[in-house]
Amino acid sequence: MSSEAKPVLELQNISKSYGSVQALTDVSFKAYAGEVIGLVGDNGAGKSTLIKVISGAHPQDEGRLIVDGQERHWKSPHDAMNAGIETLYQESGLAPDLTIGSNIYLGREIERKGLLGKLGFLNQKAMEAGAIKHLENVGITVPATKRTVSELSGGQRQAVAIGRAVAWAKHVIILDEPTNHLGARQSQEVLNVIKAAREQGLCVLFISHTLPHVLEVTDRIIVLRLGEVVKDAPTSDFTVESLLGTITGLTV
Amino acid sequence: MSTQEGLQGEVMPSFMGGVPKPSSILKNQRFVLFILLVALVVFFSLKNSQFFAVAEFQSLLIDFSALILIAIAETFVITTGGIDLAVGTTGALAGVVAAHMMQPMVTSHNNQALILLFGTLVAMLVGAIVGAVAALLITVFNLVPFVATLVTYSAGAGLALVFSGGAPVGFNPEASTWSTTGIWIFSWPVMIVIGLVAILGLVLHLTRYGRYNFAIGSNQFAARVAGINVRRHVSSVYVLSGVLAGLTGMFLYIRAGSGSPIAGVTNSANLEAIAAVVIGGVSLVGGVGRLSGVILGAAILTVVSDGLIFINVPPTWIQVVIAGLIALAAVIQTLRRGQRRTT
Ligand SMILES: Nc1ncnc2c1ncn2[C@@H]1O[C@H](COP(=O)(O)OP(=O)(O)OP(=O)(O)O)[C@@H](O)[C@H]1O
Ligand SMILES: [Mg+2]
Numbered sequence: 001m002s003s004e005a006k007p008v009l010e011l012q013n014i015s016k017s018y019g020s021v022q023a024l025t026d027v028s029f030k031a032y033a034g035e036v037i038g039l040v041g042d043n044g045a046g047k048s049t050l051i052k053v054i055s056g057a058h059p060q061d062e063g064r065l066i067v068d069g070q071e072r073h074w075k076s077p078h079d080a081m082n083a084g085i086e087t088l089y090q091e092s093g094l095a096p097d098l099t100i101g102s103n104i105y106l107g108r109e110i111e112r113k114g115l116l117g118k119l120g121f122l123n124q125k126a127m128e129a130g131a132i133k134h135l136e137n138v139g140i141t142v143p144a145t146k147r148t149v150s151e152l153s154g155g156q157r158q159a160v161a162i163g164r165a166v167a168w169a170k171h172v173i174i175l176d177e178p179t180n181h182l183g184a185r186q187s188q189e190v191l192n193v194i195k196a197a198r199e200q201g202l203c204v205l206f207i208s209h210t211l212p213h214v215l216e217v218t219d220r221i222i223v224l225r226l227g228e229v230v231k232d233a234p235t236s237d238f239t240v241e242s243l244l245g246t247i248t249g250l251t252v
Numbered sequence: 253m254s255t256q257e258g259l260q261g262e263v264m265p266s267f268m269g270g271v272p273k274p275s276s277i278l279k280n281q282r283f284v285l286f287i288l289l290v291a292l293v294v295f296f297s298l299k300n301s302q303f304f305a306v307a308e309f310q311s312l313l314i315d316f317s318a319l320i321l322i323a324i325a326e327t328f329v330i331t332t333g334g335i336d337l338a339v340g341t342t343g344a345l346a347g348v349v350a351a352h353m354m355q356p357m358v359t360s361h362n363n364q365a366l367i368l369l370f371g372t373l374v375a376m377l378v379g380a381i382v383g384a385v386a387a388l389l390i391t392v393f394n395l396v397p398f399v400a401t402l403v404t405y406s407a408g409a410g411l412a413l414v415f416s417g418g419a420p421v422g423f424n425p426e427a428s429t430w431s432t433t434g435i436w437i438f439s440w441p442v443m444i445v446i447g448l449v450a451i452l453g454l455v456l457h458l459t460r461y462g463r464y465n466f467a468i469g470s471n472q473f474a475a476r477v478a479g480i481n482v483r484r485h486v487s488s489v490y491v492l493s494g495v496l497a498g499l500t501g502m503f504l505y506i507r508a509g510s511g512s513p514i515a516g517v518t519n520s521a522n523l524e525a526i527a528a529v530v531i532g533g534v535s536l537v538g539g540v541g542r543l544s545g546v547i548l549g550a551a552i553l554t555v556v557s558d559g560l561i562f563i564n565v566p567p568t569w570i571q572v573v574i575a576g577l578i579a580l581a582a583v584i585q586t587l588r589r590g591q592r593r594t595t
Binding site: 055057076077078081087089091092093094095096097098102103106107108109111119120121122124 | 454455458459460461463466467469470471473474475476477478479480481535539540
């Protein structure tokens with residue numbers, strides 16, 4: 001990444017606490033289009049909290065969030081979505097009782113034309129068809145988008161969730177432990193989707209505890225420890241051992 | 253390119269795999285309910301041939317109409333993962349207040365349509381206020397829906413008694429003639445209720461509002477991060493529930509020709525509404541349900557309670573039979589959920 005390019009996402013001195021728990025302290029970094037950034041750290045290091053700030057799920061207490069050159073204050077996740085930031089949360093972001101198609105379009109429903117549309121009637125057919133297209137664009141084929149998500153396996157759900165995020169993201173896509181609970185093969189597919197997203201010019205924030213995955217797919221790694229950034233360096237600077245050492249704080 | 257191959261290869265076969273379709277199970281359940289409904293009608297008709305008559309169907313429809321709107325109110329609430337214990341008592345309160353407000357007009361005017369329209373608006377407003385109180389307790393003070401609506405239930409029942417002094421309010425015998433005139437077995441108020449049921453069914457299953465209802469009940473977090481204003485939606489659902497309860501109160505006023513403070517309590521309408529929803533196959537944890545199931549549930553409850561009276565079964569037993577129906581429906585629901593988990 002050339003340092004002259006404008007960062008698509010910039011965090012300046014972000015801090016956040018939950019009551020007496022200081023989850024984030026003075027976190028700053030820049031992220032560029034077409035870059036995959038690994039966000040690693042021990043349990044409770046603050047990774048999920050950080051991405052919740054970026055995605056508008058929780059506001060920060062202090063610090064600035066700059067997207068595409070503009071300082072932004074999210075009132076809700078919807079604001080971040082409108083600004084082109086899509087997030088795959090560690091908790092499931094899918095509604096299991098709705099169909100795959102309805103989930104892809106959740107919060108972005110297509111309404112029918114004319115008066116019916118003004119009355120809030122939905123064009124379910126268009127959404128089911130659009131969902132297939134959106135998912136295929138990122139290499140996920142679903143023969144039946146009319147199935148409910150509850151009928152899918154964990155890996156399939158994850159594929160749908162990631163597909164949705166990549167389909168709608170304009171600038172940044174955030175993946176919080178997307179390979180969790182997945183088998184080796186399905187994990188590899190998730191990594192491939194991440195690479196595809198990079199090729200589309202998206203900036204990807206990839207959170208994972210599986211260090212070989214992080215080393216394989218990222219361009220840069222940011223290490224969080226107890227809510228603070230302790231290292232921000234190109235991936236080529238790390239090995240599994242040195243990365244583990246940085247995370248636990250036993251080396252550096 | 254390799255990504256295309258990979259996910260296709262992995263996802264497709266298992267997508268096509270032999271998972272049972274809940275939708276077909278649901279359809280099945282509604283089919284079973286329909287058969288049960290027909291069987292009940294046949295049973296009571298065989299027991300007493302006068303059951304199968306225009307007059308009886310007319311009164312069945314009236315009783316059904318008194319139940320279906322609050323059952324639908326409950327459906328909207330329960331599919332979001334909540335519950336409204338107050339629909340019956342809110343209806344009673346709304347009926348009493350509306351009766352009280354209409355009484356001066358009843359004695360001075362004689363345009364019944366206008367009087368009843370005014371009363372309907374009052375009843376809807378009272379219902380909306382009670383619903384708004386529940387919504388406030390839930391979305392602002394973070395009470396669980398069970399407790400919040402227990403508050404509005406008690407307050408509504410109490411206020412209805414205070415407001416009326418414990419006796420029926422107002423006397424408008426002309427109003428009750430509205431519930432005996434109409435077309436064939438459909439009286440005017442019944443036709444209005446049926447029209448409302450159709451509209452509410454469309455709203456629940458075909459519009460954005462209904463979609464958000466199910467999304468919130470299915471996974472509130474997912475709904476929130478998809479940009480749905482969960483707090484606003486949940487609030488609106490309790491207000492809607494109150495309005496529908498208010499309309500039911502007005503319906504009961506028209507049927508009786510006066511507002512009864514105990515209409516909702518003695519008939520245990522709160523519980524009957526929830527029973528109709530459970531029998532109709534709506535998941536009590538939210539996210540799943542069809543209005544057609546609830547309509548069948550309410551119809552079955554109506555036929556059972558009226559039919560048992562018709563063949564002279566003591567009312568105390570009717571409660572027991574309804575309890576059995578609820579238990580059966582709940583057990584089926586639990587079994588179905590268990591089945592889904594293991595797949
Ligand atoms: N909603 C919350 N309320 C209170 N404390 C919280 C909340 N969410 C997180 N925390 C606390 O904030 C700190 C950071 O948590 P966070 O979930 O961001 O960690 P993480 O790096 O994502 O961990 P993991 O790898 O286990 O997912 C922890 O101490 C956690 O207990
Ligand atoms: Mg986390």
